[in-house]
Amino acid sequence: MRVTYCCGILATLVATGAFAQPPNGGCDPANGQLTCIAASESGRTLSLRFPTASVTLDTAEAVLCSQPAGTLEKAELWMSMGDEGHGSGPTTLAPQGGGCWAIGDIEFLMHGTWQIKMHFADGDQGVVNVPVQ
Numbered sequence: 048m049r050v051t052y053c054c055g056i057l058a059t060l061v062a063t064g065a066f067a068q069p070p071n072g073g074c075d076p077a078n079g080q081l082t083c084i085a086a087s088e089s090g091r092t093l094s095l096r097f098p099t100a101s102v103t104l105d106t107a108e109a110v111l112c113s114q115p116a117g118t119l120e121k122a123e124l125w126m127s128m129g130d131e132g133h134g135s136g137p138t139t140l141a142p143q144g145g146g147c148w149a150i151g152d153i154e155f156l157m158h159g160t161w162q163i164k165m166h167f168a169d170g171d172q173g174v175v176n177v178p179v180q
């Protein structure tokens with residue numbers, strides 16, 4: 048398990064959606080919510096926020112916000128394990144407005160680092176890494 052703590056200024060910018068360029072990634076457990084940041088292939092900043100400060104096997108939902116906003120078509124769970132890996136069940140998506148999407152039916156089947164692969168309608172993709180405790 049790796050948790051990268053971002054600086055307070057970055058956390059504030061992420062919280063306000065005011066960041067101008069993609070941060071380097073990692074997860075920040077600020078204000079009782081774990082927020083994981085990644086950049087998509089085309090340069091969107093992906094901010095995935097969980098309702099609790101740590102993500103566990105019980106975690107079932109999250110909110111993905113992207114800047115610039117895009118139409119999220121699929122959020123796919125994947126866990127790499129050596130040369131192999133495995134997925135999980137399909138998630139549900141519901142638009143929240145403002146470039147944000149509620150992701151439901153998340154099932155982290157194991158402890159460890161999971162990837163959530165984001166697929167946008169314009170072909171853009173991105174992967175957010177999530178430490179599951």
Ligand SMILES: [Cu+2]
Nearest residue numbers: 126128133157
């Ligand atoms: Cu696994």
